[in-house]
Amino acid sequence: xxxxxxxxxxxxxxxxxxxxxxxxxxLFSAIFVCIGLWLTWKGVSKTSWKRVxxxxxxxxxxxxxxxxxxxxxxxxxxxxxxxxxxxxxxLWPGNAxxxxxxxxxxxxxxxxxxxxxxxxxxxxxxxRVDPKHPESASLLPPSGAGWFGLIFAGFGGAFMLIGVSxxxxxxxxxxxxxxxxxxxxxxxxxxxxxxxxxxxxxxGLGFTFGVLVPTTVRWLSARSWAETPGTVIWxxxxxxxxxxxxxxxxxxxxYRYQYQGREYRSNRYGLLSSSSSGRDGKQEAVDSxxxxxxxxxxxxxxxxxxxxxxxxxxxxxxxxxxPLPFLGxxxxxxxxxxxxxxxxxxxxxxxxxxxxxPHREEPIPDSPELVLTAGKSRWITFFGALFICAFxxxxxxxxVGEAWSSWxxxxxxxxxxxxxxxxxxxxxxFLVYVPYSLLLAFLAxxxxxxxxxxxxxxxxxxxxxxxxxxFGQPKSIALHLIGAEIATYAGRKKPSTSTSVFHDELLAEIxxxxxxxxxxxxxxxxxxxxxTLKGDSNKLVWKLRMDITLRGLPKVTDEYEIDVRPLxxxxxxx
Amino acid sequence: xxxxxxxxxxxxxxAFRPFDEIRGSVAWDLGSLPKSLELRLxxxxxxxxxxxxxxxxxxxxxxxxxxxATFSFSLPGAPYSVRGxxxxxxxxxxxxxxxxxxLALKEFVVGPEKQPVELPAIEQIKPxxxxxxxxxx
Numbered sequence: 001x002x003x004x005x006x007x008x009x010x011x012x013x014x015x016x017x018x019x020x021x022x023x024x025x026x027l028f029s030a031i032f033v034c035i036g037l038w039l040t041w042k043g044v045s046k047t048s049w050k051r052v053x054x055x056x057x058x059x060x061x062x063x064x065x066x067x068x069x070x071x072x073x074x075x076x077x078x079x080x081x082x083x084x085x086x087x088x089x090x091l092w093p094g095n096a097x098x099x100x101x102x103x104x105x106x107x108x109x110x111x112x113x114x115x116x117x118x119x120x121x122x123x124x125x126x127x128r129v130d131p132k133h134p135e136s137a138s139l140l141p142p143s144g145a146g147w148f149g150l151i152f153a154g155f156g157g158a159f160m161l162i163g164v165s166x167x168x169x170x171x172x173x174x175x176x177x178x179x180x181x182x183x184x185x186x187x188x189x190x191x192x193x194x195x196x197x198x199x200x201x202x203x204g205l206g207f208t209f210g211v212l213v214p215t216t217v218r219w220l221s222a223r224s225w226a227e228t229p230g231t232v233i234w235x236x237x238x239x240x241x242x243x244x245x246x247x248x249x250x251x252x253x254x255y256r257y258q259y260q261g262r263e264y265r266s267n268r269y270g271l272l273s274s275s276s277s278g279r280d281g282k283q284e285a286v287d288s289x290x291x292x293x294x295x296x297x298x299x300x301x302x303x304x305x306x307x308x309x310x311x312x313x314x315x316x317x318x319x320x321x322x323p324l325p326f327l328g329x330x331x332x333x334x335x336x337x338x339x340x341x342x343x344x345x346x347x348x349x350x351x352x353x354x355x356x357x358p359h360r361e362e363p364i365p366d367s368p369e370l371v372l373t374a375g376k377s378r379w380i381t382f383f384g385a386l387f388i389c390a391f392x393x394x395x396x397x398x399x400v401g402e403a404w405s406s407w408x409x410x411x412x413x414x415x416x417x418x419x420x421x422x423x424x425x426x427x428x429x430f431l432v433y434v435p436y437s438l439l440l441a442f443l444a445x446x447x448x449x450x451x452x453x454x455x456x457x458x459x460x461x462x463x464x465x466x467x468x469x470x471f472g473q474p475k476s477i478a479l480h481l482i483g484a485e486i487a488t489y490a491g492r493k494k495p496s497t498s499t500s501v502f503h504d505e506l507l508a509e510i511x512x513x514x515x516x517x518x519x520x521x522x523x524x525x526x527x528x529x530x531x532t533l534k535g536d537s538n539k540l541v542w543k544l545r546m547d548i549t550l551r552g553l554p555k556v557t558d559e560y561e562i563d564v565r566p567l568x569x570x571x572x573x574x
Numbered sequence: 575x576x577x578x579x580x581x582x583x584x585x586x587x588x589a590f591r592p593f594d595e596i597r598g599s600v601a602w603d604l605g606s607l608p609k610s611l612e613l614r615l616x617x618x619x620x621x622x623x624x625x626x627x628x629x630x631x632x633x634x635x636x637x638x639x640x641x642x643a644t645f646s647f648s649l650p651g652a653p654y655s656v657r658g659x660x661x662x663x664x665x666x667x668x669x670x671x672x673x674x675x676x677l678a679l680k681e682f683v684v685g686p687e688k689q690p691v692e693l694p695a696i697e698q699i700k701p702x703x704x705x706x707x708x709x710x711x
Binding site: 530 | 591592593614616618619621622623624625626627629651652653654656658659660661663666668670676679685686687689691692693694695696
């Protein structure tokens with residue numbers, strides 16, 4: 001089937017180059033898929049370990065600054081497998097602890113609270129046993145290794161899909177050795193774009209729901225945590241070598257505190273476990289909290305083993321805006337790619353099978369009358385603006401609140417405040433635009449009636465109008481017939497669209513005195529008017545534009561697309 | 575020897591009206607037997623937009639290494655040949671052999687007046703939103 005299609009000729013790499021690049025890309029992506037699948041299999045295989053009753057003989061938490069992980073479960077549990085008694089020591093399969101103290105202590109505390117006991121010795125529980133190697137057992141199932149592997153494989157798979165599309169495009173371009181083959185080329189480009197933008201959206205969504213939302217929930221909840229005195233056990237600046245060779249630093253603080261008569265420990269300093277470049281700030285924090293010194297921590301009353309020293313987000317708040325460009329580019333790009341794909345399907349105009357085949361053009365249907373109503377597009381604009389405004393300002397407002405409270409506390413966070421200025425300005429523009437677009441939605445609107453509903457070169461039509469609601473006293477109405485070329489081309493970074501108007505005719509300028517008379521307006525198209533063309537990237541469109549000038553209110557412009565069909569055989573001049 | 579082909583129209587002027595019949599002859603000399611040989615009637619766009627094409631009709635030709643044949647196609651009613659600032663639309667016949675590719679291409683015009691539709695570029699000055707607001711006071 002031949003159809004409108006595009007190939008972006010002159011801007012593409014050579015077909016052979018594309019194929020080689022696509023193969024390398026696909027193979028490289030396949031490595032990630034394999035690793036992801038292997039991790040998934042590893043995780044899944046461990047979840048198939050059998051659940052067996054056990055008795056905990058010991059469960060303490062050992063801490064050693066020099067070890068990795070720093071906090072290890074000093075665990076010993078007894079279980080039976082096929083009549084034989086075994087001793088298990090692992091908390092998770094292949095893992096004895098964590099660098100987060102509360103991750104290990106939460107398991108211990110929840111076991112104790114379930115059993116309503118103060119000590120774990122002799123506590124009956126359940127463990128997981130490897131049926132093939134019954135000496136291998138863990139108290140808990142693997143923590144999310146399968147899901148991580150699946151996500152990893154999914155990302156690799158999406159990149160593989162891009163690679164396969166590049167190879168396919170290259171093969172098609174290679175076989176396309178004629179100009180008419182342009183019809184078959186690159187019709188997969190919207191799919192490729194959808195995958196590409198989908199990846200962007202996934203990263204944005206993953207960060208939003210994986211980091212941003214949980215941290216925000218924790219931050220909101222930490223505002224009501226109980227202020228409690230504590231004692232520092234150790235404090236140091238921890239350095240980590242980054243993936244790009246640079247060193248990042250974090251505050252490593254371990255402290256104990258009493259809550260409702262019981263002693264707890266925690267190594268959580270801030271709400272977000274993170275490290276960054278710049279040692280001085282961290283060193284300053286560590287110097288102010290030497291071992292043995294007292295501090296103030298905030299304890300979760302519902303889970304007293306959870307505590308934090310610094311419950312405001314500080315500069316970490318900047319991470320909140322990190323997913324915005326990903327979400328914007330991803331979701332915006334996805335919508336654009338889907339629209340492009342849909343437009344491509346709608347504009348199939350010719351059908352070719354093997355051998356001689358008659359032309360099958362989708363004719364523009366003749367309609368005796370076309371009723372054009374304004375208002376829908378105005379509401380779409382309003383709701384679109386409202387959504388963007390709510391999304392943008394919702395996120396920005398959280399951090400404005402954080403900056404505001406830093407000023408209220410007398411310790412203004414200048415970096416955060418300055419950083420937020422452009423975001424607040426953009427948000428303010430949205431805040432102004434939303435009521436403006438809402439006002440436009442309620443302003444005077446008209447219903448146009450075009451008879452006949454489809455125009456043709458050299459043809460005539462009659463246009464009438466009728467007030468369809470809205471408020472505002474019109475001062476004058478101007479009606480234009482517009483013809484425009486719209487071309488979409490592959491820009492350096494993103495596709496761009498250019499518009500050139502080839503026809504702008506003032507059909508009528510109706511003063512206040514004649515607005516209510518509703519005199520029909522005659523439209524006469526010239527003999528050499530071009531019919532409507534609805535390609536993917538090349539369009540010839542005709543529109544009626546109504547400019548409504550209102551007293552003391554913004555001017556309203558409504559545009560209505562109309563069709564100009566080609567002449568039929570019997571309509572052509574002899 | 576390089577594969578060769580030619581397309582000759584019966585009309586002296588390569589300009590037609592919609593629904594006209596376009597007749598002519600094709601000749602080819604490939605040096606070897608092709609897997610497929612066909613004459614395609616199609617239109618394509620040029621200009622600054624991403625090129626698009628629509629194959630309207632295909633006439634299969636005998637699978638011989640050399641030969642001649644006549645052809646006759648009925649043109650459809652649209653699209654018209656267009657020459658605009660951003661978009662041009664051209665009609666053409668192309669002789670294509672597989673696996674060689676294009677052997678010959680003949681462009682022609684389709685329009686009610688046997689002329690491409692010329693689309694002038696009109697300068698449009700859009701009033702700013704501020705002027706739109708202020709203009710009504």
